[in-house]
Every structure is written in structure tokens, then in C-alpha cells.
Amino acid sequence: MLQTLERTTTFDARMLLPADREALLTLCGEGGLPQLPRDALNTALASGRILGDFAGSDTLQAAAALLPLYDDETLPASLRAAGYGADGQGAVLTEPLTAEHYTQLxxxxxxxxxxxxARYASYHVWAVQPLDADALPRCEDLCAQYLSAGLTLRAVRPMAGANMMVFSARGLPHWREPYRHLHLNDPALPRMLERGYAVGDFGWGPGGMELVLRSSS
Structure with missing residues (x-):
């Protein structure tokens, strides 16, 4: 059913303009975008750093900020401090904010x-998603979308005020056979990722989402 909806709904993603401010604020409400507070939206709009999709309607259906790693906002600064693109090259995608029935994530x-x-001409392209143990089903659904879009889970660590999952747009150069299957809330997951393992695919089992850990070495 989801795939059918995706084929028949208009996809109209583009970088938002200052003229789209009211549509963006309507979608965001008082909280702004995830990892980008409301008072930073105007600057991001003027700089062409917010991607949005109206999906053929009059109201904005999805939005996310695409922030350069040299930016002083909390998220890119936290990534630099953690060693992800420490030279300031590349970009990070904030967690998308979507309307309730958006089907094209x-x-x-x-x-x-x-x-x-294309814009930053760098393989240092990251995306983030907070890991909330109290909202695990939602986290699993969003993580599945990230992995299905081609992202690779590389770390789970405290960052920008949250326990953050860090995804890379660049996969491992040589994927080995699966090493281990873990659930998203398994305490061993952050340690395994620190040891050089990564997650590029997943499955579903009786206990929910099962991440497939692999190594390139």
C-alpha cells in the first residue's frame, strides 16, 4: 500500500526560499525543525539550506535542513568536535519533519x-536521528527509511543534547558477511560501532527491527 501511494503522489522537493517562510512555520510550529531551532530558520532559508516537499499540495509536507559542517549551529559544531569532517568540509542533514500522512520520505x-x-563536493555527508528508547517503534521506522535510502549507520553517541545515531552517505568499501544482528536499543550497539562495524541493512524479527552489523576489515 505504501509503495502504491508513493507512485501516485506528486514529489516536488526543492530548496525552500524566503517566500516559503510561512509554509515552513506552519509545518514546524513553535519548535522549529529537529536540530535547528525556530530562531535559526530565517538564516537557513536565506542561505538556501532547507529542503522541502509540497508534494503537489498548497501546504508543506516535509522539510529538513542541510547544514554545512563549517556552520556554527550546534549540530555541525558537535559533529566537527566528534571528528566527523573536522576540516569543515561536507554537510549534515537534520532529521526530517513531515506531515502526518507523508509517504515519500x-x-x-x-x-x-x-x-x-553535489553542492559540497565531499564524501563527508552525514545524517542524524535521535535514539529515544521511549519511542522505539518510531525510531525503528525512521531508521529503516534512512537505511533503505542508502545511508549507513556508523555511530550512536551523545551529541547536540541527544543520544544521536550518526549515518554516513558513504558505505564501507568492502562489505563482509554479517557479523552479528542487534536490536536498535541493544547496549552493545554503540560499542560495536566504535570498533569499526557499521549497519547498512536490516530485517524484521519477532523482537522488532534487527540491524545487520558488518565489517570491512
Whole structure:
């Protein structure tokens, strides 16, 4: 059913303009975009750093910020401090904010990754998603969309005021056979990622989402 909806709904993603401010604020409400506070939206709009999709309607259906890693906002600064693109090259995609029945998130993410790679001419393209143990089903659904869009989970670590999952647009050069299957809330996951393992695919089992850890070495 989801795939049918994706084929028949208009996809109209583009970088938003200052003229789209009211539509963006309507979608965001008082909180702004995830990882980008409301008082930073005007600057991001003027700089062409927010991707949005009206999906053929009069109201904005999805939006996310595409921030250069040299930016002083909390998220890119936190990534630099953690060693992700410490030279300031590349970009990071904030967690997308979507309308309730938006069905094209995977396509939206793929478009954002293509834009980031072309605009910043760097393989340091990252995306983030907070890991909330109290909202695990939602986290699993969003993580599945990230992985299906071609992102690779590389780390889970405290960052920008949250326990953040860090995804790379660049996969491992040589994928080995699956090493281990873990759930998203498994305490071993951050340690395994620190040891050089990564997650590029997943499955579903009786306990929910099962991440497939692999290594390139």
C-alpha cells in the first residue's frame, strides 16, 4: 500500500526560499525543525539550506535542513568536535519533519543526499536521528527509511543534547558477511560501532527491527 501511494503522489522537493517562510512555520510550529531551532530558520532559508516537499499540495509536507559542517549551529559544531569532517568540509542533514500522512520520505532522503554530495563536493555527508528508547517503534521506522535510502549507520553517541545515531552517505568499501544482528536499543550497539562495524541493512524479527552489523576489515 505504501509503495502504491508513493507512485501516485506528486514529489516536488526543492530548496525552500524566503517566500516559503510561512509554509515552513506552519509545518514546524513553535519548535522549529529537529536540530535547528525556530530562531535559526530565517538564516537557513536565506542561505538556501532547507529542503522541502509540497508534494503537489498548497501546504508543506516535509522539510529538513542541510547544514554545512563549517556552520556554527550546534549540530555541525558537535559533529566537527566528534571528528566527523573536522576540516569543515561536507554537510549534515537534520532529521526530517513531515506531515502526518507523508509517504515519500525515502525519496526525500535520497534527494537530500544527492543535493548534499553535489553542492559540497565531499564524501563527508552525514545524517542524524535521535535514539529515544521511549519511542522505539518510531525510531525503528525512521531508521529503516534512512537505511533503505542508502545511508549507513556508523555511530550512536551523545551529541547536540541527544543520544544521536550518526549515518554516513558513504558505505564501507568492502562489505563482509554479517557479523552479528542487534536490536536498535541493544547496549552493545554503540560499542560495536566504535570498533569499526557499521549497519547498512536490516530485517524484521519477532523482537522488532534487527540491524545487520558488518565489517570491512
Amino acid at each position: 525515502r525519496q526525500f532522503l535520497r534527494t537530500a543526499l544527492r543535493l548534499a554530495t
